[in-house]
Each structure stands twice: as structure tokens, then as C-alpha cells.
Amino acid sequence: MKKRFPAAVLTALLSVLLASSALGQPGKAPAVEVDLQARLKEVESTPRLLEAAHKTGVKVASFCANCHGEGGNSANPDTPNLAGQNTSYLLEQTRQFAEGKRKNLFMEGMIRALSTEEKIGVVLHYAQQEVAYKPPTNAALAAKGQDYYNKICFRCHGDQGRGNDKIARIAGQQPGYLTLTLKRYRDGSALRSDPLMAANTKTMTDVDIAAVVAYVSSMK
Template sequence: MISNRLVLALFLSLCSLTVFAAEPPARARASAKVDLQGRLKEALNNPKLYEPLLKTGGQVAAVCDRCHGVGGNSPTPDVPNLAGQNTVYVLEQARQFADGERHHEFMRRMIKVMTSDEKIGFSLFYGNQKVKPAPATNLALAAKGRVLYTKDCESCHEDHGRGDEHLARVAGQQPVYLTVALKRSRAGSGARVDRDMAKTLSTYADGDIDAVVAYMMSMP
């Protein structure tokens, strides 16, 4: 009679065999189901995997430069910076674009044809870049924005605004992109709207949004 432990061990090894068998080769199409976040975690803990992926990411980023800027500092106020975004967050947004959960036709088509290692690579690459915040030009407006941010936004976005695995970095982000996101949220329209945030913003005049944006874009 085989012991329970052996049965369990056999079961587990069969499971992992299935997992490995299901894992497509590195150049497999992005549509194949790969545990992207799992492989990213693995890379973060294994320099032998991390280094080549980071290198791939740096090469892939040449495709993104045109819109997101060299090193992810966007030259265009309505296109977001990717520099300094959380690696896990970037990868998750890429998945959402590809799956059509986050809507942007160009991003969807582009990400869909990329391999999982390319996606993990650019996420690592951008997470490693430094964002260049825009110095506040209107100091009075940014000061007003700081008061609003501290009162209404800090509870979720924290005093530094640098984001985390589930939340976008807002610090140093492009002003038009931020304004559009806030107005969309205030209107409660479309996807990517946080209910509590929308409630807070419903009390905001356009001038309040301008102020909080002036502050966030200048945050390091």
C-alpha cells in the first residue's frame, strides 16, 4: 500500500509536470497563457533570468520611445510616462490592454503580438528608469494642489504618490494625462474608475483638478 505522503508527492509532481508542459517556449505568441506575474516574480529573485529579460526590455523599449519617450519620460503631455512605474503594475496594464479590459486599440494590437518575455522585459526596464518630474511653474497653484492632495488623495495614493503593484504612479506624471484621468473619474464614466475616488472628485471644480495636477506632476 502506498502512503498518503507518496500519493500527495506524486500528485504534486504531476501537477508541476502539467504546468511545465503548458509553459510555451520563450518565443511563443503572447496569446498563449503564461503566468506572466509568476515569471516576473521568478525573474526578480533570479539574476540569471533577470539580466537577459532586462536587456530584452531595453531593446523592446525602442518601439515605445516614439510615444512614451526615451527611458519612459514622455515628450507629450497626454501620453503617460512609464519611467518609475511599478513593474508589476506595468505588466498588469499590458495584460489588460491585450485582453481588451483596458481600452486602447493601438496598445492592444501592439501588446498582443509581443512575447511574454518581451512584456516582462519592458516592465522591468521601465520600473528601473527614473521619472523626470516637471518643476511647478505656477507655485501658488501647486501649493493649493498640495493641500487638496494631502486632504483627499493621500489616504490611497500615499504622500509620495509613487504607486504600487495595484496603483499607478501619479508623482511626476504628465499633466494632460492626469487631467483626463481625473475628469473621467469625476464623471464616473468609462473603465478604470475607483468609486471612492470618484465620490471625492465629484466635489472638485475644474480649478481644483488643475491644482492637484500641478502638484502631482511636480512630485519627485
């Protein structure tokens, strides 16, 4: 497992990486807005581009691994897994960070430093990684969460929690991150908001959230 660094060390590391242009091209913001989703489709359907994207993805992911873990399975319950995550969803989140619509100081800077090809490469790389299975720590709570999940959440995230191309996979996601995220949607946080998720968490109590998290984080 990779050693995790404190945020200050990572910030310093990031500026070194940027200066050496191993990641992105600082100061060279794209002149025209790139349609990331259209470029993703183009790369996916062109074998030569796809091969190059995978190589780029491996290179970029070696830096992300400091927080998101080897193969995208985070070792920190507050940092999301990227393993097995759906490509269009991931790419949309990179857009939200880059535009400051979703807020996290480090991630906003990190994503702005990546080129379009680096974003697409890293997203394709993570989508192919396996999510590590974590059995539930409290089976009774997880069973309650399963009932809740099967009434509400399955409609968009699917019976197995895998979402679809555009909707997040949540199966096996880190429990601390899930709790934080569900409370942000419910409470209308400025850090992250979404109308569909606000509507679907509005009536959740903290106990409902704990139960759903116990279930979802242990889904395969």
C-alpha cells in the first residue's frame, strides 16, 4: 500500500509536478471549452487513442494514489474510491471541480492542472479497476439500510449500486465519504449540491443515513 502524505507535502509535490509538466500545462488554460463527454466517446471508439489514453491514465493515477489508493481503493474512509467508478460520472465531477461548482480546494487545483487527455486517461483507467469488498461491520444496521435502499435509491443507482454511465456507482464506496456526501446533499451544503440527490435525501434522519451507509459500503 502506498504511503499517504500530509496535505502540505502533497501541495508542495503538486507544484513540483506542475513545474516539471508531468501533469498538465500550468498557465495554458484551453482557449476553447472542450466537450469532455464527446472526446471520451471519440477516444473510446478509436483503438489508437484508447491505447494512448490507458498509458496516460496509469501515469496520472500514480499521483492520485496518494489519496485515492492503489488501484483507486482508498485507504481513508473520508476519501472516495475511484475504482470501478463510471466514466461519464467521473468526467462530469472533474468538470464540476474545475468550474468550482463542487468545492474542495485541493481537488479543484488538481483537476485544473490536468489536460483533457489526462482527465480522460485517468477516468478510463479507474473505471477498469476492481472495487475491494468490505463486509458490513454491523449486519443488523446494514439490513435496515438495505430496506431503505430498495425503496428509494435503487431507482437510479440500480439494484446492485452500480449506477450507469452517468450515475455514480456507490457499491463498496468508503463509509465516511458516503456519510459526509449524503449529509451535504440533504443539508443543501455549498460544497456540493444536486437537485435529484437533495430531493431523495430530504427526509433522511441521521439514523437512516447510518443504515444506508452500512449497506451501501458493503455492497459488492
